[in-house]
Amino acid sequence: MLSGALISTLGIYSHQRGLRYPRLSFEHSAVPASVLSSEQLELDLRDSIAVNSHTIRAIAPEPCIFIKRLGRSASVKVLNVASNAVLELDGIASAEIDEEVDGTARIVHITEVNQGSTLKWSLPVTDGFEFAVMGDTGGGSELAWTLKRAHELGAQFLLHLGDFNYSEGEYEMAIEHFNNAKLPCYVTIGNHDFHTDGLIYDKFISQIGPMNHAFELAGTRFINVDTAVDFWPAGSGHRGALFNSLTNAGPFIGEQVIFTHRPLKDPKPDDDHEIGGIGEVDWLVRQSHKLGIATVLSGHVHHSAELDYQGLRQITIGEGLGYEDLVLQKPVAKILMASVEPHKKLTHRWVDLNMPWSEHQNATHLIKLKSDRLHRQLEWFAQLQKT
Numbered sequence: 001m002l003s004g005a006l007i008s009t010l011g012i013y014s015h016q017r018g019l020r021y022p023r024l025s026f027e028h029s030a031v032p033a034s035v036l037s038s039e040q041l042e043l044d045l046r047d048s049i050a051v052n053s054h055t056i057r058a059i060a061p062e063p064c065i066f067i068k069r070l071g072r073s074a075s076v077k078v079l080n081v082a083s084n085a086v087l088e089l090d091g092i093a094s095a096e097i098d099e100e101v102d103g104t105a106r107i108v109h110i111t112e113v114n115q116g117s118t119l120k121w122s123l124p125v126t127d128g129f130e131f132a133v134m135g136d137t138g139g140g141s142e143l144a145w146t147l148k149r150a151h152e153l154g155a156q157f158l159l160h161l162g163d164f165n166y167s168e169g170e171y172e173m174a175i176e177h178f179n180n181a182k183l184p185c186y187v188t189i190g191n192h193d194f195h196t197d198g199l200i201y202d203k204f205i206s207q208i209g210p211m212n213h214a215f216e217l218a219g220t221r222f223i224n225v226d227t228a229v230d231f232w233p234a235g236s237g238h239r240g241a242l243f244n245s246l247t248n249a250g251p252f253i254g255e256q257v258i259f260t261h262r263p264l265k266d267p268k269p270d271d272d273h274e275i276g277g278i279g280e281v282d283w284l285v286r287q288s289h290k291l292g293i294a295t296v297l298s299g300h301v302h303h304s305a306e307l308d309y310q311g312l313r314q315i316t317i318g319e320g321l322g323y324e325d326l327v328l329q330k331p332v333a334k335i336l337m338a339s340v341e342p343h344k345k346l347t348h349r350w351v352d353l354n355m356p357w358s359e360h361q362n363a364t365h366l367i368k369l370k371s372d373r374l375h376r377q378l379e380w381f382a383q384l385q386k387t
């Protein structure tokens with residue numbers, strides 16, 4: 001009797017909190033509020049997270065900091081801020097602030113402020129902008145190249161569609177590349193970033209950002225949706241909470257774009273590298289229609305492809321490792337550039353990734369290449385034997 005009650009209670013708890021699989025686990029507990037607290041100061045953070053007691057990472061293009069408490073003076077470093085972002089002050093005299101620009105990092109020295117003062121970075125992009133999109137880069141030279149290429153193409157930021165961690169050490173390398181890039185990057189979590197031999201996403205939450213988050217820029221809403229591994233039930237966990245909060249916020253006028261790791265539908269016929277949880281795709285499609293979302297950007301499948309899935313435009317951008325370059329022995333991989341313009345639908349163009357041969361270094365795809373070549377040779381021998 002007691003065990004029956006226990007099972008029932010556990011079932012209700014699991015249903016509410018949400019289960020993740022494979023590697024069956026509960027959805028992670030709530031991330032502490034975005035607060036930076038040290039001896040010298042206490043900050044409330046919007047669209048940014050505290051990486052440590054003196055460093056913040058922006059997780060959206062226009063981060064905002066509320067100063068709750070300040071000692072005599074303090075310095076804080078804000079990572080992942082675009083070079084054209086302008087610091088706006090509220091409740092602080094500009095003489096009390098000194099801002100240094102170091103790539104995409106801003107080092108802010110504050111000497112004296114009123115309680116409740118605000119620092120906000122704004123972007124002059126009311127006329128529109130372009131952003132780059134790419135997934136499945138691994139965390140090494142291919143990621144560094146993608147960031148370089150996106151910057152060279154004039155992207156305001158890069159949306160990274162996950163899977164920057166194919167092998168030991170790549171997580172740390174990727175974080176280093178994200179932090180040292182010449183443009184900001186907003187990252188959705190991939191299956192390889194979520195788990196390997198165990199759960200590894202704590203580094204994602206503490207160093208990169210939440211797994212589900214939305215931001216707006218120039219009238220367009222970008223929604224980072226966690227599809228790293230399956231959810232049960234589909235609407236549970238932080239992802240369900242994000243969709244609920246967006247729905248409760250009321251109608252959104254403007255384009256809305258989901259960026260996520262796994263596609264709703266594998267664009268390769270006969271393949272099924274897509275979201276696979278029970279009822280999960282249907283739930284995501286329903287939520288997207290309810291909110292008026294038109295576009296879903298996904299990676300996971302190492303190809304570039306576009307399709308319409310139940311009224312949603314799905315664009316898959318997964319050539320971050322440039323694998324087909326090696327297979328075909330010519331540069332064919334593409335990166336996506338998408339364009340936001342006032343009162344217009346989102347448009348996009350495919351651009352050559354142009355990754356030099358020297359940057360194709362990820363061991364995972366080199367091993368796959370060898371095995372694919374061997375496989376093709378074996379098929380060829382089998383054909384020969386038949387003839």
Ligand SMILES: [Fe+2]
Pocket residue numbers: 163190191192261300301
């Ligand atoms: Fe993946």
